[in-house]
Structure formats: structure tokens, C-alpha cells
Amino acid sequence: MKKSHTLALYADMDEAANALKELKSSGMSGFRMEDVVVKSPIDHPELSELLGPRPVYIQWFTLLGVLLGPTTGLVLIASAQASFIYQVRGGRPVVPLPPDMVLTYELFILSGVLMTVLATFVAMKLPGNRSPLYNASVSEDKIGILVKADPQSIPQINEILGRHKPLEIMGDQAR
Amino acid sequence: MSHSVHSHPQLDVQVERKFIPKQKDLGADVTWAKINKDVLRSLEKPRPVFWVIFFSALALFSFGVYCEVYQYQNGMGVADLNNPQVWGLYIATFIFWIGMGHSGTLLSALLHIIHADWRKPIYRYSEAMTTFTLLTAALFVLVHMGRLWQFYYVVAYPNERWTWPNFTSPLVWDATAIGTYLTSSLLFLYMGMIPDLAICRDNARGARRALYRFLSMGWQGTDRQWANFKVAYMTMACFLMPLAVSVHSIVSTDFAVSQNPGWHVTSFPPYFVLGALYSGCSGIITLFIVLRYVFRFEAYMTQPILNKLIKMTFAIAMVWTYLDLIEYATTWYGSDEVAKADLIYRATGDYALQFWGMIFCAMVMPFTLLIRFVRHNYVVLLIISLILNVGMWLERFQIITPTFAKSHYPWTWTAGWWPSWVQWGIVAGSFGWFTMLFMLYCKIFPSVSMYEVKEMVHEQNMEEKALAAQTDVHEAGLVPEMKGGQA
Numbered sequence: 137m138k139k140s141h142t143l144a145l146y147a148d149m150d151e152a153a154n155a156l157k158e159l160k161s162s163g164m165s166g167f168r169m170e171d172v173v174v175k176s177p178i179d180h181p182e183l184s185e186l187l188g189p190r191p192v193y194i195q196w197f198t199l200l201g202v203l204l205g206p207t208t209g210l211v212l213i214a215s216a217q218a219s220f221i222y223q224v225r226g227g228r229p230v231v232p233l234p235p236d237m238v239l240t241y242e243l244f245i246l247s248g249v250l251m252t253v254l255a256t257f258v259a260m261k262l263p264g265n266r267s268p269l270y271n272a273s274v275s276e277d278k279i280g281i282l283v284k285a286d287p288q289s290i291p292q293i294n295e296i297l298g299r300h301k302p303l304e305i306m307g308d309q310a311r
Numbered sequence: 312m313s314h315s316v317h318s319h320p321q322l323d324v325q326v327e328r329k330f331i332p333k334q335k336d337l338g339a340d341v342t343w344a345k346i347n348k349d350v351l352r353s354l355e356k357p358r359p360v361f362w363v364i365f366f367s368a369l370a371l372f373s374f375g376v377y378c379e380v381y382q383y384q385n386g387m388g389v390a391d392l393n394n395p396q397v398w399g400l401y402i403a404t405f406i407f408w409i410g411m412g413h414s415g416t417l418l419s420a421l422l423h424i425i426h427a428d429w430r431k432p433i434y435r436y437s438e439a440m441t442t443f444t445l446l447t448a449a450l451f452v453l454v455h456m457g458r459l460w461q462f463y464y465v466v467a468y469p470n471e472r473w474t475w476p477n478f479t480s481p482l483v484w485d486a487t488a489i490g491t492y493l494t495s496s497l498l499f500l501y502m503g504m505i506p507d508l509a510i511c512r513d514n515a516r517g518a519r520r521a522l523y524r525f526l527s528m529g530w531q532g533t534d535r536q537w538a539n540f541k542v543a544y545m546t547m548a549c550f551l552m553p554l555a556v557s558v559h560s561i562v563s564t565d566f567a568v569s570q571n572p573g574w575h576v577t578s579f580p581p582y583f584v585l586g587a588l589y590s591g592c593s594g595i596i597t598l599f600i601v602l603r604y605v606f607r608f609e610a611y612m613t614q615p616i617l618n619k620l621i622k623m624t625f626a627i628a629m630v631w632t633y634l635d636l637i638e639y640a641t642t643w644y645g646s647d648e649v650a651k652a653d654l655i656y657r658a659t660g661d662y663a664l665q666f667w668g669m670i671f672c673a674m675v676m677p678f679t680l681l682i683r684f685v686r687h688n689y690v691v692l693l694i695i696s697l698i699l700n701v702g703m704w705l706e707r708f709q710i711i712t713p714t715f716a717k718s719h720y721p722w723t724w725t726a727g728w729w730p731s732w733v734q735w736g737i738v739a740g741s742f743g744w745f746t747m748l749f750m751l752y753c754k755i756f757p758s759v760s761m762y763e764v765k766e767m768v769h770e771q772n773m774e775e776k777a778l779a780a781q782t783d784v785h786e787a788g789l790v791p792e793m794k795g796g797q798a
Contacts, residue, residue, distance in 0.1 A: 272513035277343035
């Protein structure tokens, strides 16, 4: 079924929190708490807690980066040095590990950073299109609660959202 | 009727209460809407002195470009660089600029990791400073080489002629470390700006709007975006701090792994890192005062924040002083007679003025920061912060030039060597280049982090709310059994 959206704007964080609590406890059909999105000018862990678990997987990509980067880097450096194996080295090692560790360390950091950034953009769905229900005031000082639900549930959701002194409630066409 | 402390829900928030109330970093009149308004205004209408600074910097940079073109066309001889004085001002200034960037990372990464909230209004421009100082430092690698087309030999990549770079050379380490640092700092700066770029997008018009729309990439401030953003930002901060330490340690190995007198010192890496932090902190104080006036950031760049910055600078200056003295003591009590002679030459020879100038500017002048008048008088503080950086630049000069002037072999001695006007011109141009880029950045991008200052305001409000709630509970006599220090 096509879903509809509704966005309520709040000036007060406590009211927004109360609206979320009531939505959560309403138990109505045609709507899931996972489809509720809070938009705010800063991170609000207090509100995020009410939304339930929203796992973050970025650290796994970081781990992948810090494992692959130095390994690949060291292999490349060592293989480059090993290509001079027939050159007279005066008793010094062909692949001197201690000095190679410097570049390996730098590649460890670089690949960790790059993988973190890449994973972040994927996780944040950026670059992305702005939702039609975006309101610029959520980047200033308002808190927005965006709910995606079945069209028949929207009136009831709006009623709940409206009970907590919203500044405005906006909706879109079913899609 | 007696109530248990734990039975009152408002007491769940633990708030430290002292007899002397803590001075707030931000005033009570700062609201979220005001933050947007003030910072966005800084992008539109800075004070007219902005243009004076910008065009002065442009003029200086143009002169630097002229000197570089002159050097390129006539050869390195016009710079008076010759054996053994092969580095001159270029590498001294290169180290100076690399060092300047470190405090940006200290403020933006280390203080972020330890949740020192006072950094929030000032870390953005510090991070920008890091990025632009690295760009400036990178120029000196090219300038110093003279033959620009050979730059790719220092980059660690394979090529079909099997002329691999020497992976065990500190110069290749340098190029890799600085490349990594520049890339990571740029990404860290950009990543941290995304929520603010969205604010700019929502309020700008015309070409600026298009720019911010492109750069903010559709950020909407959703809870999922914030959750991912916070984890990513913290992760990057954790990478940045050791990276910054490694970069300047590697720069120090350019010297420390050589046999030149005065350089072969074990304490060089920490000495360089601390020197970098020291000059960077002084630079941040300079820019603090300039930006505060030029962009009217009086509400955000406040005296309590400046006090903390000054305390940090003073502490770092003292550690640096200690390491510098340790370096001299190691040489003095060591068995390397040439190094000892080099130390005496530094203090009493042709470059004694620079040596004692460094001692005065970088070791004595920090003590003026202990004077309240200095901390509160911005003109005096601006001058002192500049003097500290002159001291740190002299430090780099006197590491390099006296050592080359009087090294192991008497037939290479070039006592009294002095750089040519071309070198001075390029060094001056680098200051113009940095200032120009930095001021341009502050005019186009928010140099105060709006969302983080909002977090500060939010936390201050929550704290006040909790304090008020506690006061109410006390006044109502609900917690008679609690003692002053605990409440």
C-alpha cells in the first residue's frame, strides 16, 4: 500500500518527546515506530531513545579499512623493494621492516579515514534528495517529527501529534 | 515527612555545585535562532577591515608569486641556496607551517574526544587553519625543489621505469604523512561542516545557495543521520590525533636520523610535536582576536573560552621550554664535541641574535600570559601571540641555518650566511597565501560551528534547569538529610 507522510514541528523538546511517547504507546495499525523520523538542529539522544534502536554500522567499515589499508600498503612497499633483490645491498635487508612501518602506519590511518567517510555517506544516504516535507526551521531551532504511515492512519496520527502543541502539521499526498 | 533523595525524579540529573559559580562559556542571551543569525551574517557582512586584510594578503601573495617565478626562471642561485646551505628559509618555514596546523587538530580532535565543550565555538576555524597551513607548507616542498617537474619522485608510487622512491627515506615518509594529514584534515573539516552547510543552504540565495546545496548533499538532520554523523566524527577524531603526532614526529626525523650536529637528538620528535602545538595555539589566539572583531563574534568567542585557550597555550609553552632545555642539556653533557661546538656557535656566533630572540620570544614571553591585563586586553594579547609565533619561527630558523653553517667539515663552513631577498619574498608570500585562503574561507563558510554551539546552549540550559529543580527541592525541604557538597 502507498504510504503518506506527515510532519509536525515543535518548539519545545519536551512536547516533542511527549508526542513520540504517545505515538509509541498508541499501538495503532498501519504505522510502525521504525518509520518515525526526528529532524532536529542538534543530536537529541533523549528523543532518539524513544524511537528505539537505530544501529550504526560505520565502525565495521572502519575496521575493514584499518585491516586492508596497512596490509595492502605493506605488500606494495615490500614487493617494490623486493624487485631490487639482485641489487647489492651491502648486507642490509632487501625489505627493511622497521622503516617500512612508518608508511604502513600512515596507510593504516588513511584507509581508516577514507573507509569511515565512505561508510558515513552511505549510512546517511548522502548525497540524497530532500524529503518534500522538509522544513527549513528544523535546521534553526525547531524539532520535526516525520511519520510515514498508511493513508487511513494519518488523521489519527495527526490527532496525537496535535495534542502536544505543535507549531504546524504538514502532510503530503499518498504515494 | 521525609522523602528519600532517590525518590525524586528531578534528582536523577547529577549537577556539580560549587560555592563559587562557574563562569559560563556563553552568555545567557545566546539562543539557537541568534546563533544562525549571527553566523550567517558573518558570511554576508564582515567589518570593512576584512577587505583590508584580504587585499593586503593578496598583495603579499602576489609578491611571493613574483619571487617564485623569478627563482624558477633564473635558478636556485638567486635564492642563495648552495651547498651546505641547501634548505635556508624554505624548510624552516615549511616546518613552521606544518607545526601551525597541529593545534587545529588538538582543538578539533583531542578536545572533542575528551568532551571539552569550550572548544566548540573556536574549533572550526582552527581546523580550517590546519587545512590551509598544510596547503601552505606543501608549497614549500615545491618551492624548495626548484625543479618542480621532479616532484613526483618524492611520492610513494611505483612507475614503469623501476625508479622507486626510497621508502626508507624520511623525505618520502614526509610526503606520505603530509598527504595523509592533508586528506584527513580536509575530510574532517568538511564532514564537520555538513550540518552547518545545510543551515546555509536553507538561508542563502542565488549562487551561494547552489554551492551550499551541492556541498550539504541533502542533509536534513534526521535522527539516523545524526547518529551516524556522531560515530563517524568521533572515529575520525580518534584517527586525527595520532596522525598529527606522527606527522610532526616524521618531520623531526628529517633531522634526527641525520648525523648533523645539533640534530641527532632522541628528544626531537616530542620536541617538534610540542613546538607545533605551541605555535599552533599562538596562531589560534591570533585568529581568535582577528575573527572576533572582523566577523563580530563577540557572543561566541568569549573571555572564558579565551582564558582556557591561553592556559592551554601556557602549559604547552612550558612543556616545550622544558624539552628545549633538555635538548641543550643532552648536547652539553654528551660526548659529541662537534654538537657541543654547534650549540656554543648558536648562542654566541653569527646567529646569536636569532637564538636569543627565540629564547626571549618563545620562552620568556609566555610568562606575560599570566598577567590578567594581558589576557583581557585584546590588542596586547594579539601582539604577544604574534611575538610567540615569531619566536617559534626563529626556533626553526636556528635549528637549520647554524647547523649547516658550521657542521663537521671546516671547508664547508659558511659563517654569516644570510638568505637572499627571493627567499624572504617567498616566505612573505606564504603568509599572504595562508591569510588570503583563510579569510576567503571565513567569508564563504561558517567559521563558527553553529550546531555545536547550539549543543552548548542546550547543555547550559539543561544544567540550569536541573540546578533550578534542585534548588526548588531544597527550598521545599524535601532533602533535609543531604549535605551541601553533595547537593
